[in-house]
Amino acid sequence: MQGRFKLYFNPQSRAAVVRWMLNEVGADYELVPIDFEKGENRTPEFLALNPMGKLPTLILPDGTVMTETAAILAHLADCFPEAGLAPAVGTSERATYYRWLFFAPSCLEPAGIDAMMRKDAPPLPKMALGWGSYDDVVDTIEERLSASTYVTGETFTAADLAIGATLWWFTMFGAPRIKDSAAIQRFVGRLTDREAFKRGQAPG
Template identity: 40%
Template structure:
């Protein structure tokens, strides 16, 4: 069975997060661009991801969807890249904590606010993210404790959380706070982050030119 890494993505999607992770990984991979509409919702692609969404990763016979899961899977599948604390390392606690905090409370709170779906204050205790304000304040604390989320070393958690912050700052769904801008700026300057942006931006330009 082939161990080829295949990333199913679209340059105007959360697939940009997975692309950045692939570039940080330093392993050869193939990217399959899946168009919106029928290509993404059709039977062929739904056989890979029944949700009809990108990104999806196929590694040999293993299929992984959801950006946070893709980041965590790749970090563990290729430990030589040093993108996750080793099992037993105490830094694995904050690594998992903030990776999944961003995948759960941050994603839910930011999306709800962006679409005007914020719950009333009395419903906060029934929601996983509580309130948008509490979620953003907690996120600010997380990125203010050090250069990276899992101590002094960049990890897959920074790819995912950093992408959420950079995206939110760009589209105004996350408040511009000094801690967010400093953290996001550090991560955006990484060579792998720049490569990933250049690849997806070039693909976007090609699509726009093609009409």
């Protein structure tokens, strides 16, 4: 794909996941540093781009504003088909890819944040929560990662990046069970060994 992407960036944010993906697909991009402490994500200029005041906020080469990490990963995978990070549309592999790509922000992420930030609070009713319970989510991921190398099978895709980046954050922040799970840690290790991940760790 032609043109330059502009990524509003803070290394301690989900924008780091998008930077990793931009490296995976070999995109041309620039980083615009955002300092949360200085409120740079709350200025009128920034809020005009993303009224949520959140990162990642990505400007596509044609000026379109994109937010929401998983959506950005999916779009970049489609824009750079030569990187091979999304199965063909309409296939069963694509269906499995979507399943895990959406599982990351709708189940894994809120379940883990709830488990870490509300650990002393009474549990919310399982039926009302999209993720059911934290243990169900971790059991589901563990089962999947025990059965195949990547979430969609034997090929690395953008869905692995969505799931893997979240599991990597959970490992660092001490989410329950994550560090002790051999299947999850094998997967996280495989992902953080990738060249594109390592390049994304350089100062931005």
